[in-house]
Amino acid sequence: MEHSDITLNCSDCNSEFVFTAGEQAFYAEKGFTNQPRRCKNCRDSRKAGSSRGGAGMSGGGGYGAGGGQRSDRQMFPAICDECGQETMVPFQPSGNKPVYCSDCFSARRQQSAYPRY
Ligand SMILES: [Zn+2]
Numbered sequence: 001m002e003h004s005d006i007t008l009n010c011s012d013c014n015s016e017f018v019f020t021a022g023e024q025a026f027y028a029e030k031g032f033t034n035q036p037r038r039c040k041n042c043r044d045s046r047k048a049g050s051s052r053g054g055a056g057m058s059g060g061g062g063y064g065a066g067g068g069q070r071s072d073r074q075m076f077p078a079i080c081d082e083c084g085q086e087t088m089v090p091f092q093p094s095g096n097k098p099v100y101c102s103d104c105f106s107a108r109r110q111q112s113a114y115p116r117y
């Protein structure tokens with residue numbers, strides 16, 4: 001169907017504005033049957049005003065992103081019983097228990113689903 005530019009009067013500021021053929025096609029595509037009642041300026045200012053009141057894009061960021069390793073947890077140097085690598089463990093190595101680096105520890109944990117301690 002054919003569209004041609006229409007001149008309308010804004011219901012807010014009462015100034016004339018053009019409802020262009022492209023906008024009409026856009027409206028038709030979206031299923032809008034009404035013509036716009038406000039000029040672009042008034043629509044934009046209304047849009048800006050209403051979106052500012054709601055939940056914007058501010059807030060909610062910057063916290064909880066890198067909370068993986070707390071540095072206040074004391075770590076002890078140890079030698080991995082499996083591969084001999086130096087590693088840090090979160091407990092004091094007692095000497096009568098094998099100590100594993102994180103690689104070997106997770107590898108062993110995958111081997112046996114229920115490790116016996
Ligand atoms: Zn207007």
Ligand SMILES: [Zn+2]
Nearest residue numbers: 080083101104
């Ligand atoms: Zn190891």
